[in-house]
Amino acid sequence: MKNFVILLSSAVFLASCKNGLPFIGKKKHEKSDVTGWNYNDKNMGGYQVAKSKDQATGPGLVFVQGGTFTMGQTEEDVMGDWNNIPRRVTVPSFYMDRTEVANVHYREYIHWLDRIFPVEDDPNNKKIMDAALPDTLVWRSELSYNEPLEEYYFRHPGFNDYPVVGVSWRQAYDFCLWRSDRVNEGIMMQKGYIAKQGIQGQQQENNFTTKSYLLGLYQAQPGKPGKGNKLTNAQGAPRNVTMEDGILQPDYRLPFEAEWEYAAYGLINQNPRPSTKEGKRGEELQGNKQVYPWTHNMNSSGLRDTKHGSWQGQFLANFKRGSGDNMGVAGGLNDRAVYTAPVKSFYPNGFGIYNMAGNVSEWVSDVYRPLTGLDADDVSPYRGNKYMKLYKNANGEAEIDSMGRVKMEAVTDAESKSRRNYQRGNVINFLDGDSTSQASYGYGITTLVSDKSRVYKGGSWNDRAYWLSPGTRRYLEEDQSSSTIGFRCAMDRMGSPEGNKRKTGNFWRSKKQKR
Incomplete structure (x- = not known):
């Protein structure tokens, strides 16, 4: 029963x-x-719909919580350039490299190119290698002996952790593209979505790029996803990773000028960490208008350490103190470097970022114009937009080029003329001299400014203290390089501007929840 x-x-x-x-x-x-x-x-x-998740912090990056600050001139405009007029702007949260890109990092890039595009297999690949290699001749000077640096600086292991120099803006831009793809490829391999690549795992046009993978133009060798990593479509069949899954990272890129300047000041009250209490957030710290990228010692010249024991009195950046004095006297070197210094030298600023003053100046993304600061938007001010779109062939299909990158083409003025938010595809010259924004420059005749002039910031090992202030700015053509200019990368922040595990906006608790 x-x-x-x-x-x-x-x-x-x-x-x-x-x-x-x-x-x-x-x-x-x-x-x-x-x-x-x-x-x-x-x-x-x-x-x-993937479960909501915070953006992972990419390799080498630190989170920079955005905010408002006064961008531009801090000290007297001794150069008389009148190109950094102070203006209040807002910078969204983003990620920035903790250090400048070092020789060892850039050599990794060269190694990858040499592996995927070997010159011995195709003589045309020599153009690819030549376009990427740093110009080591930047160390030469007519009245100085620098031949050892030309020969060894980029390749000798003694300089592994020193910032790469001799890299043009264009080369830095290409490095960022490469880095984006390698980081995402690494994530895909680690999670088993694609097979791990050996030394000969990829060839030429069939090399992984994030965009070609997402568009189905890259033929990936399937991997073996581990438990919890398997992705299936609605019918239960295995599928490719999509951007909506939250697995792939946004692109690495050069920081725009306002981002770089904001990150350099380190305007955050870290004592020992940012407070979450309303009354102690330090949101007006920028009112102190410090001169250099370190938040303590703001009431003095700010170039020497005042409180770190045996370091007290030592310089906080690698720069040129005066004529003929690039490192001090034997037995008491004031910045411990005659040329560049390792990328983790000196103390990081409030955001945990090293050498935002001195060591090497750094490329930023912006096209240079003296008065862009007055013209640009209040949020994310930037000059240099040239809008692109996906290239499609006669059959309406996307294509990849000989390097495996998805082909893009410029947005035309005809496509833009009926829009409200922009009327031209190339807006580098927007608000640049006349009512139709068709200004031109007598490059090499009346000015050195052109649409290829790019901003660099931060001062270098061979600059006086004036250039160490984040508000100063200079420019150089995007295809030129120098022994005093390097770079670092940035990345956009997706989600809450306050950081991971933080919500955006005010969220009121219900009566049932504990206060």
Whole structure:
């Protein structure tokens, strides 16, 4: 009789499941607040939504919480350039490299190019290598002996951790593209979505780029996803990673000028960490208008350390103190470097970023114009936009070039003329001299400014203290390089501007929640 009751109860329960009641252990689907339809349910449209997640911090980066600050001139304009007029702007949160890109990092890039585009296999690959290699001749000077640096600085292991120099803006830009793809390829390999690549794992046009993978133009060798990493479509079949999965990182890029300047000041009250309390957030710290990138010692010249024991009195940056004095006297070297110094020299600023003053000046993304600061937007001010779109062939298909990159083409003025937010595809010259923004420059005749002039910031090992202030700015053509200019990368922040595990906006708790 007892067994009969158990069997009867089981039959009733199974019947109830057929009538639509939930079965114990069945996956509960999240519903759309807009339609009421289930997400990730093949029986209700199959719309797939990944669980919300914070953006991971990419290799080499630190989080820089954005905010408002006064961009531009801090000290007297001794150069008389009138090109950094103070102006209040807002910078969204972003990520910045902790250090300048070092020789060892750039050699990794050269190694990858040599592996994927070997010159011995195709003589045309020599153009690719030549376009990427730093110009070591930047060390030469007519009245100085610098031949050892020309020969050894980039390749000798003694200089592994020193900033790469002789890199043009264009080369720095290409490095950022390469780095973006290698980071995302590494993530995909580590999670098993694509197979790990050996020394000969990729060849020429079939090399991984994030965009070619997302567009289905890269033929990936499948990997073996581990438990918890498997991705399936609505029908349960394996599928490729998409940007909506939150697995891939945004692109690395050169920081725009306002970002770089904001990050250099390190305007955050870290004592020992930023406070979350309303009254102690230090949001007006920028009012002190410090001159250099370190937040302590703001009431003095700011170039020497005042409180770190044996370091007290030592310089806080690698720069030129005066004529003929690039490092001090033997037994008491004031900045411990005659030329560049290792990328983690000296103390980091409030955001944890090294050498934002001195060592090497750094390329930023912006095209140089003296008065862009007055013309640009209040949020994310930037000059240099040239809008691009996906190139499609006669069959309406996207294509990749000989390096495996997806082909892009410029947005035309005809495509832009009916828009409200921009009317031209190339807006580098926007608000640049006349009503139609068609200004031109007599490059090499009346000015050295052109559409290829790019801003660099921060001062270098061979600059006086004036150039160490983040507000100063200079420019050089994007295809030129120098022994005093290097670079670092940045990345956009997705999600809450306050950082991971933080929500955006004010969220009021219900009465049931503890206060």
